[in-house]
Amino acid sequence: MNLPSTTAHLHPEELISSNRFGTFFGVTQQVFDTVWKNLTNSAGNSVAYVSMEIGADPDVFHPLKDLLEQQNISESSDPKLNALLQKYLYGPRKIPNYSGGLGVLAGDTLKSFADTHIPALAISLLYREGYFSQIVDSKVGQIDHATCWTPEGTPTLFQLRDPQSPDQPLTIAIPFYNGQHKPTLIKAQVWMKMEIAGRLDYFVPEFLLDYSLPDAPVWIRESAHQLYNAKSIIIKANQRRMLGSAILPLLDSLGFTCGTIHLNEQHGVTVSLHLILQELQNTFGETFPETITDDDVLAAAERVSHKIVYTIHTPVKAGHDRFARDVYSAISHKAFQRILNLLAHDEETIHEYNFTAMAMRINRAINSVSRLHRDVTKKQFPAFSHKIKAITNGVHHLTWISENRACCFDQTPSLQNWRDDPGCFVSTPNHELPLLASALQDAWNRDNRLLIGYINAMLRSHREEMVETWIDPPNYLSSLPESDWLQPGVFTIGFARRFSTYKRADLIFDDIGRLSDILIKNNWPVNFLFAGKAHPADEPGKYVLKLILDNQEELYQRSNGLGKLIFIPGYDMHVAKLMVAGVHAWLNSPKRPLEASGTSGMKAAMNGVPNISIMDGWWVEGYHDGQTGWKFGYEGPVDDADLSEDPDALLYSEDASAFYELLPSVLGMFYAQPQQYLARALNNLRLNIPIFNTHRMAAEYIEQYGLQLDPQTQDTIDRFRSLYQSEQSLG
Ligand SMILES: *Cc1c(COP(=O)(O)O)cnc(C)c1O
Numbered sequence: 001m002n003l004p005s006t007t008a009h010l011h012p013e014e015l016i017s018s019n020r021f022g023t024f025f026g027v028t029q030q031v032f033d034t035v036w037k038n039l040t041n042s043a044g045n046s047v048a049y050v051s052m053e054i055g056a057d058p059d060v061f062h063p064l065k066d067l068l069e070q071q072n073i074s075e076s077s078d079p080k081l082n083a084l085l086q087k088y089l090y091g092p093r094k095i096p097n098y099s100g101g102l103g104v105l106a107g108d109t110l111k112s113f114a115d116t117h118i119p120a121l122a123i124s125l126l127y128r129e130g131y132f133s134q135i136v137d138s139k140v141g142q143i144d145h146a147t148c149w150t151p152e153g154t155p156t157l158f159q160l161r162d163p164q165s166p167d168q169p170l171t172i173a174i175p176f177y178n179g180q181h182k183p184t185l186i187k188a189q190v191w192m193k194m195e196i197a198g199r200l201d202y203f204v205p206e207f208l209l210d211y212s213l214p215d216a217p218v219w220i221r222e223s224a225h226q227l228y229n230a231k232s233i234i235i236k237a238n239q240r241r242m243l244g245s246a247i248l249p250l251l252d253s254l255g256f257t258c259g260t261i262h263l264n265e266q267h268g269v270t271v272s273l274h275l276i277l278q279e280l281q282n283t284f285g286e287t288f289p290e291t292i293t294d295d296d297v298l299a300a301a302e303r304v305s306h307k308i309v310y311t312i313h314t315p316v317k318a319g320h321d322r323f324a325r326d327v328y329s330a331i332s333h334k335a336f337q338r339i340l341n342l343l344a345h346d347e348e349t350i351h352e353y354n355f356t357a358m359a360m361r362i363n364r365a366i367n368s369v370s371r372l373h374r375d376v377t378k379k380q381f382p383a384f385s386h387k388i389k390a391i392t393n394g395v396h397h398l399t400w401i402s403e404n405r406a407c408c409f410d411q412t413p414s415l416q417n418w419r420d421d422p423g424c425f426v427s428t429p430n431h432e433l434p435l436l437a438s439a440l441q442d443a444w445n446r447d448n449r450l451l452i453g454y455i456n457a458m459l460r461s462h463r464e465e466m467v468e469t470w471i472d473p474p475n476y477l478s479s480l481p482e483s484d485w486l487q488p489g490v491f492t493i494g495f496a497r498r499f500s501t502y503k504r505a506d507l508i509f510d511d512i513g514r515l516s517d518i519l520i521k522n523n524w525p526v527n528f529l530f531a532g533k534a535h536p537a538d539e540p541g542k543y544v545l546k547l548i549l550d551n552q553e554e555l556y557q558r559s560n561g562l563g564k565l566i567f568i569p570g571y572d573m574h575v576a577k578l579m580v581a582g583v584h585a586w587l588n589s590p591k592r593p594l595e596a597s598g599t600s601g602m603k604a605a606m607n608g609v610p611n612i613s614i615m616d617g618w619w620v621e622g623y624h625d626g627q628t629g630w631k632f633g634y635e636g637p638v639d640d641a642d643l644s645e646d647p648d649a650l651l652y653s654e655d656a657s658a659f660y661e662l663l664p665s666v667l668g669m670f671y672a673q674p675q676q677y678l679a680r681a682l683n684n685l686r687l688n689i690p691i692f693n694t695h696r697m698a699a700e701y702i703e704q705y706g707l708q709l710d711p712q713t714q715d716t717i718d719r720f721r722s723l724y725q726s727e728q729s730l731g
Helices: 029-040 063-070 079-090 101-115 218-224 233-244 247-254 271-284 294-305 325-330 334-343 355-361 371-380 403-410 422-427 430-468 512-522 539-558 573-582 600-606 652-672 674-688 694-705 711-721
Strands: 016-019 022-025 047-050 120-125 133-137 141-145 157-159 171-176 184-196 203-210 260-264 308-311 322-324 352-354 365-368 388-390 491-496 526-531 563-568 585-588 611-614 629-632
Touching: 016 029, 022 157, 022 184, 029 203, 047 101, 047 247, 063 079, 101 120, 101 184, 101 203, 101 260, 101 694, 120 233, 141 539, 171 247, 203 247, 218 233, 233 271, 233 322, 233 325, 247 271, 260 694, 271 294, 271 334, 294 334, 308 355, 308 694, 322 325, 325 334, 325 352, 334 355, 352 355, 365 371, 365 694, 371 388, 403 430, 422 674, 422 694, 430 491, 430 526, 430 563, 430 573, 430 674, 491 573, 491 652, 512 539, 512 563, 512 652, 526 573, 539 563, 573 600, 585 600, 600 611, 600 674, 611 652, 629 652, 652 674, 694 711
Parallel strands: 047 120, 047 260, 120 203, 260 308, 308 365, 365 388, 491 526, 491 585, 526 563, 585 611, 611 629
Antiparallel strands: 016 022, 133 141, 157 184, 171 184, 184 203, 322 352
């Protein structure tokens, strides 16, 4: 149980709080009131964090549920409390509002804000069909279907009530200008999830806007169901408006005064159009004349820009929204078109509005997500290069460190405070290392057995499903006797992330003959575990996924059964957590420099698991001259870097070859020199946990926000910030 052992006895009736927007379960009234007061203060001393997706599934991190279980609280004689408790303990826990790293990062960030008591809230959309659920058939590849879930049945979601008529849900009205001067007001309801601190003494509310209402117009409803629905460019544009245009109305109707809006990627950037429009109306009157000049518009933009902090997450084209001018003009306000013409023009194509360019122009701070990515971003956007700083990503250590590893840290005297201070790993004294090493090895073995058990159970259920359905099991091993399935203790390498072509999931299978020869020559068994989803409209991504399936039998046969490649369908945070703790090495094989940061490798590092990675994204900072893992492949200067995602420009055979040259030394060490292998794991704890945690990252963001914090919180933030300075030149 990933919990501090010193928490005082819990009285569940004290965990009910309420205000004019409803009754909530999870924190005390006092905590609730403190948070609400911080978000409504007249000084505007708080942040609204805006993200298209938020991944914070309570099935991987659930401090309150752990505590209730630890204290054996499972029912109450008060019927109302009992109903809340039953729903909380046994209700479905998934909130499928994320597609990958961007959303998981958002969730991890909010958890760290909560742990460090930062006055912040988050805004996102609620997707009643989630992103999508993945079935995998060995002949067909990925099959996607709508995710089945209901916010109504989810215990950690609360629908806000209308203070005027509490038996009705709160409805807010969001302006959409579809070419008219006066807006159409579209209704949305609001769900709140509390991102509760590990110690239950603070929370960050996440507001999810639900536009799927029975009387919503069709054009809204078709855009509301599914995250990153790409059926048409209009649906995509509408989704962006549904996020960006709702920010000010949501803050207004709840009375929040946030002085800073943090755009986690540019998806919500239309909020800037509304801020500028408001500014023009305030200066020139409600129906400001068409005679205002371009300079008036630019001056208004300049005045609102101090409210915006912007994080750019990728150099890859698909991450940046461009809309044809005529398409977007048809759905916007006349004044918006003028703002867009001045501030969203695209350097390459005059016929498009570029939302990344707009986000670059209207803000008080821009950050990239690693040092290398900062240099790439400067190269991509030279006009803003003076403004672009690095804040390297992190992960929430309390979420991603496995229970077995947590027990191991709890037993180590110098790590007693690891939950509150991920920096404490820097200074493990030498005399503690032997004991920590053997405890870590035990925990690792346990996590490996859990993972292998999970896979073998999956293979069994696929085999049974095959008899009952038309699905061909995704894994070749399902067709073999169970004795040929996975064994714990066999070197297991993991790869799991979205299937985008630049991530090159298939890289290490470029030459299966060569790979097999390495295993056969030394009689080394190896498990290759792969998972991930391709966006339903990403045909090349789905093709790579299918290639992975197709490679399974060939690898098995050519390596005489030593190489076992397994695909785990339905990648989510739960599978991620099992994998990053249970494998022996984490593989990352993107085309440098297209992986801006990557965070799954950090989750592995949190558990001591070494990375084997291309020198890209965070690994440039986490590699520490080989003390923490291995590098391979092209690492030429960014200035000459080719940012193309063309299949021909992906450097497959060069980088694959570098992997084959490296692999024997990794396997040799694992099988013949386990102490040396373990030393690399310990180095990950010592060198990487203190850097790649979201407490440190949040502390760097908070510097951009310019918040006034109470002295104790400020101290904590300063301490985390002193762990690492992302903004430092490379090499
Ligand atoms: C961490 C995580 C990711 C991000 O992985 P990258 O290696 O950064 O691409 C994607 N999906 C899930 C479910 C994750 O937990």
